[in-house]
Amino acid sequence: MRKTCLDMVAAMADRDPRVVFIGSDLSPGLLAGMKEKHPDRYHMEGVSEQHIVGMAAGMAMDGWIPYVNTIATFITRRCYEQVAVDLCLHDLPVRLIGNGGGLVYAPLGPTHQAIEDIAIMRALPNMTIVAPADAEEMKRFMEVSLDWPHPIYIRLAKGGDTVVTGGFDRFAIGKGYLLREAAGGRDAPVLLVGTGIGSTRALGAAERLADDGIACHVLHLPTVKPLDADALLELARPARLVVTVEEHTTIGGLGSAVTDLLVERMDGRVPRMRRIGIPDAFVRRYGGQDDLLADVGITPDAIAATVRDALGGHGVGHGDAHG
The missing domain is CATH 3.40.50.970 (Thiamin diphosphate (ThDP)-binding fold, Pyr/PP domains)
Structure with missing residues (x-):
């Protein structure tokens, strides 16, 4: 990259x-x-x-x-x-x-x-x-x-990252892109929101969750500031759970920006939220990027596990978005 x-x-x-x-x-x-x-x-x-x-x-x-x-x-x-x-x-x-x-x-x-x-x-x-x-x-x-x-x-990410945005032919600063639309339409019970390689990891998690019958949208926000408020609100309103994924501390990054927006604009109807990122601590362990990402749970499997736990450990079909 x-x-x-x-x-x-x-x-x-x-x-x-x-x-x-x-x-x-x-x-x-x-x-x-x-x-x-x-x-x-x-x-x-x-x-x-x-x-x-x-x-x-x-x-x-x-x-x-x-x-x-x-x-x-x-x-x-x-x-x-x-x-x-x-x-x-x-x-x-x-x-x-x-x-x-x-x-x-x-x-x-x-x-x-x-x-x-x-x-x-x-x-x-x-x-x-x-x-x-x-x-x-x-x-x-x-x-x-x-x-x-x-x-x-x-x-910039590391380089050599899997191309997940090949289906798009344009870029607009301040706009997000739906990398994966859940089967059944726009009203999916889970919205995964990522930026950078966080979106790639979120996409992998959505594929795993689909096998469990859990429908997920994956919204990629390459622009963290300004946020695409319209896309976020449209997809978050029917969602039961919103999960942000970023290779960044959970304080002040994408998760905070999304939370701020939803709290301010959804009038007390904010869905359950989880922020996946790096904990509030300097990394002590030695290793490569993938090793440390695995340690803090920024992997498709760990993201999928967080979603299952937040939903109560059971699958949620399209019709249960407002359950």
Whole structure:
């Protein structure tokens, strides 16, 4: 996914003279073709995240569209004040590309595990947050990112992720996509809501639950901010259970955003909810991304088990949505 994203930056730079790439101490050969063709619009700075955000802000004020790339924890935690004051306060069209959202860099420990990046970026006025599920969706998103007038935080997954959005030919910032519609129509008893690879895991859970007679919609929200309120409300109103799935702490991320919306807009008729994500703790165990995701229950089997438990341990057919 990272390669796809950065290749798109280079391709857009070929046709739009406003596009600039700024990196922070990344691989020497990264986007070598762009560096050769557009040396005045390719900047590889040192380990200086505060500097590159300020640099990008200044360039945006002069009419450029900077795409800034480094590890997710560095482009969020390390330069948070600059992101808030230099970018968001002035509502500038800078795109922050964070490598390794969630537990991608699991073997490098908590310093590199971006488990709270969505929460802290979501708190900033004017910030847009996008977490595509796969490389194909990344291509569609990058095309529309060019003319979005606000700052964007782009959360990258590991790469090589299963393509689950191949049935769509467009991307609209702020819109969700129904990856799976339950048999029987729109009024399914369970709504699974995901972002990034959380949507992929939710899709796997829905397939397992279908074998038990439990009908689930799977709503993919690649844009965490702004949320697609219309899609969420339409699918949540008839649901008996809403489950959010994200590779992020359960505090302040997708689950919190969905909960806030439903509490505010459903007038006391909020369905039962479960938020699946990383617990409120730094990960202590050593292992790869999949190992740690399994530890915290972000797998299709664990998600399906959470749904069964929330429903009382028995299957629920389409007709029991309001039971």
